[in-house]
Amino acid sequence: MRPRRTVPLLLVPLALALTAPPALAAPAPARPAAPPPAECSDEPRDLPIWKFVDYREMRRELARIERASRGRVDVQVVGRSNRGRAIHTATVGNGPRVFLVTSEIHGNEKTGTTALLRILKWLGTSDSPEARRVRREITFVAVPKINPDGAELDRRGNDNAWTEVQKDFPQLAGRPPAWNYLDGQLQGDDYAKRPGFDLNRDFNPDLDYRPKAEDVPGAPDRPGWFLNPESQVLRDVYKRLRARKGKVDVYVDLHHQGACVREDVKNRLLDVAVDYPPLPDKFFEPGGKYAPYARTYAKTYSKQLAISAFRGIEDRGYIGARYPHAPTRDLPGQARSSMALIGTGTVLFEVRGQTQTMGHRQAERFTRAVTAGLVRMLGDVSTGRVRRIDPDSFESLPGTKEDAAARAFRHEHDLE
Secondary structure (H helix, E strand, O other): OOOOOOOOOOHHHHHHHHHOOOOOOOOOOOOOOOOOOOOOOOOOOOOOOOOOOOHHHHHHHHHHHHHHOOOOEEEEEEEEOOOOOEEEEEEEOOOOEEEEEEEOOOOOOOHHHHHHHHHHHHHHHOOOHHHHHHHHHEEEEEEOOOOHHHHHHOOOOOOOOHHHHHHHOHHHOOOOOOOOEEOOEEOOEEOOOOOEEOHHHOOOOOOOOOOOHHHOOOOOOOOOOOOOHHHHHHHHHHHHHHHHHOOOOEEEEEEEEOOOOEEOOOOOEOOEEEEOOOOOHHHHOOOOOOHHHOOOOOHHHHHHHHHHHHHHHHHOOOOEEEOOOOOOOOOOOOHHHHHHHOOOEEEEEEEEOOHHHHOOOOHHHHHHHHHHHHHHHHHHHHHOHHHHOOHHHHHHOOOEEOOHHHHHHHHHOOOO
16 A cells, blocks of 8 residues: 655644635635646656644644634544544534534545534634624534544545445345445555445435445446444434534535536636536436436536635636536436435536646645635525525536546546
């Protein structure tokens, strides 16, 4: 396995970064956006990542924010990863609309974690009219590291062997591994000795589903199984929120993509692309496989939310775009797809560059861009403005383009 990219922690710069105001959230204007780098590479390399928040630092910062908020931010351990690390939620506000956000479902996609810590600090400590309105209208629930094992290994997948899954689910004895099982080479990582799963293919719109032998190994266009402790934790968080509040209105999944992706209008290297769920319309027609969800599927609201995020990114001087999403793309096992089928508006954020292609280069710029998109969404949801956005205008947003090699690699390995 590729060695972890670590250098001694510089705690003072990290603390300054986390305690700074979101700068995109509130009345203070954002610092002008620095231009993005002129060159890039999608070749996996060992690169520095110390500017990102590791597991220990995240736990310490969550505790500090909870203390500083004087009760506004409630941090809870809601489960454990496969290797026993605590998975946390941080909740602020008690409004009728539930806004759930996860980061690092892929452990090498890290800017969202710092963005969530900044938003939690702002919402927990600010008495600005904006912060008070969000707390009054929204219940904001952040899961800053849903895949802590993968995050500590600095790799896409979690740390879970198929033999361990079969012990947890004896009915799968003798079955081949699920299709999203990682036991070879991917993105410069060798999973042969420490295999794992792409967790963002392990979800199912039936929240009470139990794995069945006949459903494994499955396929990309079939739902997932909740085989992993981490996906089970997120499912249970979602179920508890629905039981307590009646509905989870919004779910945002924070990701990264290739390092060389450009927006297609001005050919600029982008900062963040956004998307709604990849579920083909034809399958919602009578007799289609998603027909039972035709009345609950939150496609329109997902588009409105994605447009809101794009506007927040662009308004603060960053470069946004639509994430590439073919009309035939069908990924029901993604968390955002499964949740959208049962009534939650869902949005994908895709920051440019993962740790193996960019390290922590441009980390601050990308973190600010993610924060800008999330804060705009919180504002539009808390005021109701989001419902007045024309969902059809999503298709008029700038698209994205990447070179042929990067596009082929992404499709071959089902990267998102």
